Amino acid sequence: MSKLSRRNFVSKSSLVAAAALATPAMALAAQDDKDIFIHHVYFWLKNPESAEDKKKLIEGLQKLSTVKTIQKFYIGKPADTNRDVIDRSYSISWMLMFKNKADQDSYQVDPIHLNFVKECSSLWQKVIVYDSVSAV
Template sequence: MLHNVYFWLKSDLNPEQRNTFEGELIKLKEIPYLVHGFIGKPAKTEERPVTDHSFNYSLTLHFKNMEDHDHYQKDCEHHLRFINTCKSFWDRVVVYDSSPVH
């Protein structure tokens, strides 16, 4: 199960706030029960109608199963701390969760 999150940060954040956001984001990808975690910024790919470069950060977390994802959402201290610490830093968040087809 993949949990993909895209963040649009407030434009008036100071460097300390941006560093706090990035530091807390990095801690999320280090959760021990993840298969894999990835943090990114928009790639410098060609502008195309189907490509969205407007976000500031992305987070992809690969969970072994739905139970691990649900635990992350409801009970994971790292996730809850991230939200409480950083929710004032973003204007918009979009989540795309996906499960394997086969």
């Protein structure tokens, strides 16, 4: 086996790191985008100033993320942006990506999802859901 120079080692390591980072993005791009189903849920807590209630909801969402049909998820809070078109009144958002509508339908009746609603619904006063599919 030949000895690698420091320059070659750094160069090859950089290529391996770049490939590792690009692989998830390429896999998502390779998926047929026309079937992707996005499910975005906004929660308004009964006690929006309660750090404990936010923590409980986030922990519940993290458990909920173990549903097998979820491809990707993101738990967020309102960004510090202020324009007339931005609604920052919600407490926590939950964005999910499914491979298709059938996987999202399965998620709705999954015991993990039903248990989340049972355990956490007392925390929120309002929930709004935006579902979207490809327009092209």
